[in-house]
Amino acid sequence: xxxRINGYKKWSLSNCLIYNEASNQVFDLAPVPGERKRTRTxxxxxxxxxxxxxxFSVGISGFWKxxxxxxxxxxxxxxxxxxxxxxxxxxxxxxxxxxxxxxHANGYSVETNPENPQEFRYRDFDIEKMQNVMRPLxxxxxxxxxxxxxxxxxxxxxxxxxxxxxxxxxxGGWTFEYADx
Numbered sequence: 001x002x003x004r005i006n007g008y009k010k011w012s013l014s015n016c017l018i019y020n021e022a023s024n025q026v027f028d029l030a031p032v033p034g035e036r037k038r039t040r041t042x043x044x045x046x047x048x049x050x051x052x053x054x055x056f057s058v059g060i061s062g063f064w065k066x067x068x069x070x071x072x073x074x075x076x077x078x079x080x081x082x083x084x085x086x087x088x089x090x091x092x093x094x095x096x097x098x099x100x101x102x103x104h105a106n107g108y109s110v111e112t113n114p115e116n117p118q119e120f121r122y123r124d125f126d127i128e129k130m131q132n133v134m135r136p137l138x139x140x141x142x143x144x145x146x147x148x149x150x151x152x153x154x155x156x157x158x159x160x161x162x163x164x165x166x167x168x169x170x171x172g173g174w175t176f177e178y179a180d181x
Contacts, residue, residue, distance in 0.1 A: 014057045014157075015069055015171060016139035017047060018102070022131035023112045029053040029068060030118065032087050041087045042066070042075055042120050044112050049138065058136065063094040063105060100133040100178060101125060110134070135178065140171035 018027040028045030031037070048054060055069040065074040074092030094105035102110045108122035111132045126132075141158040156167040158174070 010144045011060045012057055012064070012142055012144070013060060013136050013139040013174075014142050014155075015055050016058065017049070017054055017137040018056055018058070019047065019135045019137050020044065020112065020131075021133065021135065023117055025112070025117070026054050026137075027056055028118075029070065029088070035087070039087050040068070040071060042110075043118050044120060045118065058095070058102075059097075061097070063096050065092045066095050066102070067092075098125060099127045100135070101127075101129075102134050133178075135176055137175045138173045139175070141174050142171075143167065 020026070023044060024047075025044040026047045028043045028051070029040040030043035030045075032039045032041045045051075045054065052070040053068075057067040057069055058064055067074050068088050071088045073088035073090060075095075076087065076089045076092035095110075096103050096105070098109075103125055104110065104122055107125055109125045109129070109132050110120055111123055111129070113119040113121045142155050143158075145154045145156060156169060157171050159166055159168050159170055159172040161168070
């Protein structure tokens, strides 16, 4: 995963639950109908803090990939002539944060499907649609640093140690609380 903004340091939110308060659900993995048994897509599900299928890594700023920690894959689009399937694969689409919404690189907001609340869909971004606000919960806040021995770099996480903020290899659990807009 490359959340690089300034060329050599990159910050990310790892191992998060991505919570939608309006639906009281989190991102989850679901089978893709009509595809191989192990093929998965993005869905919404009831929060289970111990479920590995609900853990995702995302960027903090700029464009980033939506990474399933369980599958170690990113959300992408598999195109067919008659339909397009969004599934987790080795290459994926770019996303970004905008007004607490998760937007696809083409500007569409990720939201629950009112006809089937466990499914997701893309719709035009509307800052007024507060039901599309997503909040990362129980995340490790990490920084990737360049490393000569590891092409992916070294990962350090922000933690509290004796009332001091420190960077360490131990993953912490951070939750983001939004102030009123």
